[in-house]
Amino acid sequence: MALPPGPRAPAVINTVRFARRPLEVLREWHARYGDVFTIKMLGFGTGVYLADPEAIRELFTGDQSDLRAGEANSFMEPVLGPHSVLVLDGKEHLRQRKLLLPPFQGSRVAGFREVIREVTEREMSTWEPGAHLVLRERMRALTFEVICRAVFGVTERERVERLRTTLGAVIDSSPIFMMARAARAELGPLSPGGRFGRRLRAANAALYEEIERRRLEPDLAGRSDVLSLLLCAQDEQGRGMTDAELRDELFTMLGAGHETTATGLAFAFELLLRNPTVLARLRKELAAADDDAYLDAVVKEALRLRPVIDAAERTLTAPRTVAGWELPAGVKVYPAILLVQMREDLYPHAEAFRPERFIDDGAESYSWLPFGGGIRRCIGAALAQAEMAEVLRVVVPALELRPLRPRPDPVVLRGITLAPRYGVRVAVDGRAQAHSAEHVESAVSAA
Ligand code: HEM
Known part of the structure; x- marks a missing residue:
């Protein structure tokens, strides 16, 4: 079966180019081959990108x-379980997914907003005027704490720190321990595999302790954190989740x-700090506090x-017609998130940061x-x-941040995510001025 067209370069060349400059390279392939193109990548095999x-x-x-x-995703199993x-995949995936979805519904999430604001205020209080920050690092500390509180339901300082140390040690370990069984071989306590095994056991012990402690909580049914809700959840057969399932989730x-x-x-801050008109309008809208339409639009944009x-990733287990192409089983299909979102016909001036585009029209699914x-x-x-909205709501009106690099960070591949190469470095220039309506009006017209 013929596959859609694509670059003929060997997988190694495609992979190296993609890892160094993912945005530019994907857009180059899209422009050259159209909405459906085939790529060979190291470790991923043959994949068809879909930008339609x-x-x-x-x-x-x-x-x-x-x-x-x-x-x-099975390479992550040694850590995720x-x-x-x-x-x-299949039935087991749907069972776990059905159990996990209810605690993450919009109405439940609304209850986490206050926790997120508290965590942000605490983090922000450590940013002294004159300090230089790597925003992605500061945001990592913050989002970790939000997961501990909102998802795990752990608030006590000492226990949060224990989770941060033990789980952080596993998450920050080299991905080689996930990828290669040989790297995990425990050849003595000082071998790399031995150290990794010890870190994983410490993380597991901390998680199992939290699960056990929560099972014994007398007010379990009255709690709103995700772990407590999952402990009360049952599937269609009336089965609850086992401790091993809870640990893995x-x-x-x-x-x-x-x-x-x-x-x-980090990307949202970078875009705001490099687009003073949008930043000024966001401050104005937050000061007016009528509704969250502009704030939500900033997050969406x-x-x-x-x-x-x-891109998302799906492997075909049977032949399927995709965008008019008969694709054989075994091929991977990548719904190309980035390329769709950069289409000029859907988003005129797609390179520009314009939250306004989401105010009236919302987002097409x-x-x-x-x-x-x-x-x-x-x-x-x-x-x-x-989480993104609440962090911006707290930080943007309170602080003046200034990018330290003359140009926006290039976007690079970090693991399976796109990330700003230098983590968005900023200086804290002090507390933001109180933004009266007239002050903001003049900032907007000046910008
Ligand atoms: C800006 C932040 C986030 C982004 C951009 C993001 C993006 C994604 C994407 C693209 C997928 C794959 C979807 C697909 O294959 O169709 C995914 C899956 C998933 N995400 Fe997120 N995510 C974010 C935050 C979160 C958070 C906060 C949680 C939970 C606390 C979470 C939990 C999950 C889970 C459990 C899956 C797997 C779902 C499944 O396989 O059924 N993500 N995420």
């Missing part, structure tokens, strides 16, 4: 039982939800222009895809957007 929203809609609606995503919703939510949101926030994940779609759509989408 209609073809993506077809893929993400209706029967998706011939699409696998867990298989491609065999029950993780990310590594499962807690690790998964941390792994999937902390760095991604931190990177999304940041995730459009700088998506954290460039299949042209705004930062959280993927279908039966694998991100479970934490509402939480991530609430």
Whole structure:
């Protein structure tokens, strides 16, 4: 079967080019080969990128039982565990997903907003005027704490710090321990595999302790954190989640939800600080406090222009017609989040940061895809957007931040995410002026 056209370069060349300049290289391929193109990548095999929203809609609606995503994520299993919703497929995936979704619904997430603001205020109080910050690092600390409180329901300082140290040590370990079984071989306590095994056991012990402690809580049913809700959840057969399942899902939510949101926030700050008109309007809207329409639009536009994940991934288990092409089983299909979101026909002046575009029209489901779609759509989408909005609500009116680099950070690949190369370095220039309506009006017209 013929595959759609694409670059003929060997996989190694495509992979190196993509890892160094993912935005530019993807857009170059899109411009040259059109909305459906084939790429060979090291470690990923042959994949077909789809930049056509209609073809993506077809893929993400209706029967998706011939699409696998867990298989491609299975390299994460040594850390996330065999029950993780990310590594499962088929019936087991749907079972875990159904149990996990209710605690992340919009109405539940609204209850986490206050916690997010508190955590942000505490983090921000450590930023002295004159300090230089790497925003992605500061946001990582912040989003970790939000997961500890909102998802794990752990608030006591000492226990948060224990989770930060033990889980952080595993998450920050080299990805080689996930990828290569040989690297995990425990050849004595000082071997790299021995050290990794010890870190993983310490993280597991901390998580199992939290699960056990929570099971014994007398007010479990009255609590609103995700772990407590999951402890009360039951599937259609009336089965609750086992401790091993809970451990794997807690690790998964941390792994999937902390760095991604931190990177999304770092990009949002970078875009705001480099677009003074948008920053001034956001301050004005926040000062007026009528509604959150502009704030939410800023978050949506940041995730459009700088998506954290460039494409979703599905492996075909049977032949399927995709965008008019007969694709054989085994081929990977990549709904191309980034390329769809940069289409000029959907987003005129797509390179420009213009939150206004989301105020009147909202976002079309299949042209705004930062959280993927279908039966694998991100479970934490509402939480991530609430988190980004609340952090901006607290920081933007309070502080003057100044980018330290003359130009925006290039976007590079970090693991499977897109990230600003230098983490968005800024100086804290002091407390922001109180923004009276007239002050902001003149800033907007000056910009
Ligand atoms: C800005 C932040 C985030 C971004 C950009 C993001 C993006 C994504 C994307 C693109 C996927 C794959 C969807 C697909 O294949 O169609 C995904 C899956 C997932 N995300 Fe997120 N995510 C974010 C935050 C979070 C948070 C805060 C959590 C939870 C606390 C979370 C939990 C998950 C889980 C569990 C999955 C797997 C769903 C499944 O396979 O059924 N994510 N995310």
